[in-house]
Amino acid sequence: MRVNLTVVLRYTLIFFLTTAVSHIGAQDHHGDDAHATSSHGADNHGEEHATNACGGSSHHGGEFDAGATAFHHISDQNIYNIGWFHFPLPCIFYVPGEGLEMFSSGKFDADAHGNGSKAYNRYVLFGGQAKRITDPNFPKGLIGIGDDALWEESATVDGKKVDKVYLCYEGNRILCDPKSTLDFGLFGGGLTSFHDFSITKNVVSMFLIVGLLSLMFIAIAKAYKNRQGMAPSGIQGFIEPIFEFIQEDVSKPFLGDSWERFQPFLMSLFFFILGLNLFGQIPFLGGSNVTGNLSVTLVLAVLAFIMTTINGKKDYWGHVFNMPGVPWPIKYLVVTPVEIMGLFIKPLTLMLRLFGNMVAGHMVIVIFVGLIFIFGKNGANPAAAWGTSIGSVFLTLFMMAIELLVAFIQAFVFTILTASYIGAAIEVHDDH
């Protein structure tokens, strides 16, 4: 009876603490933004149309753009913001023909929005992201460029809307290249003059989570060795049901007798995704959006595709190229093309599903918080802002609870689908 009471009390306490933390987290979000708003609101009041010497304006009065704010929050950055603290990160840039260059992003001397007031070796920081000055006349080394020297303009290139970043230096408009992306212009990116191999916010998050997971799992493995024949305890007891769940309900049913061969891959997938999903939702830790980044889910999906393809048995390829029991005109005109497309659609859906779910969760939370600024007319109507904040906190709280669920579900779905694809590839049919 006493034990039961203690357990109940403990869980009640945990419940209240988590609720309180989420609550504070939500408030911190708009607290942070409120801080930003008030300072810039004041700027806007002082100088209604803050333009620099080149006519570019990085300050925009009027409407609050929730979408753009959300995009900024979910982007990968060369700087790690936690609240008001900016942690500089190592920048590693590769310029074809010039080689690698490494330095700390602390050199840019960034403000609260990740806009650097200094240029270093023809690189500047805008919105937390490094851009490169292509003008060869621009001096190398550390150059002060001032606070409002960078701005962004929309331009239309080949019928596509592209955002271009400009620097105003000594009265000249200088175009800054964004880093190269591999979307071939599909999403407004493309190859530019430099590649960014920096240890970005997402990379730091991955190192952190993988490091924590490694320490945890090594400790657990040690516990299994040292406590042989004893009941699990501590973190071992916490992880064991999750581990066994993946092993018994994912690995074994889909992979049959060869489950042990794929166990490390599936476990790594599950815990890597789960760890990063959850890490992105912890308030106060920068909310890094790693699994909501297509590059990350692309790597995981490609690895799943490679594992499926290299382990494909004769039966699997037989079903793809020469489906048994189908008349040949239908087989070669319909079934085989569809099956071949399916080979690539499977990892593609894996990639997009995880990306979409995580990015949406992060954006919705930012947008719910952004409601305060939309209804508060961006600081002009504090009463409406306060009123909205009550509703916004509850919506954010609700969303965070959902996201907690989504973090587990998406990690599980990615793992179980990968297991089913590999399972289909290694399956041997007895009937032919």
Place this chain on the structure above:
Amino acid sequence: MYLFLVSFDPIKPDAGLIFWTTLIFILFWVLIGKMAFKPIAEALKSRANDIQSALDEAKKAKEEMANLKAENDQLLQQAREERTQMLKEAKDTKNQIIAEAKEKAKANANKIVADARVEIENQKKAALAEVKDQAGLLALNIAEKVIKKELTGDPAQEAFVSQLISEISNN
């Protein structure tokens, strides 16, 4: 409010992030797979086997216990039966011995009685013979005296008497 015209960056595949993700994930997969996931899976498997074998052994031990108990019961039953049997046999032997003894005693007694009878008969005969002798002598003496008085000097008479006496004793 500050307006960021940053476009939707997370959807643009980025070589740097791809490189680092691949590196970190494969390191995690290879190292932790080898150092933790495999040993944990093996530990879980061996523990499951241990538990199963412990359960099986317990079941076996229980069965053995049941068997042993049944055997004990059987032995006890047998012992009881044996004891009853032995008691019965002992009682029978006792009765037999008593009966035999009684029989023997009876026979002995009968024999003694029979011997006594024969002895008595013999003694009686001897006594009777002696009585006859004494009576003959007495009668002879008396008759001698009588005859002496009357028939003194008659040898024929004496011979006749002797003949008569011997006839009597021969009976």
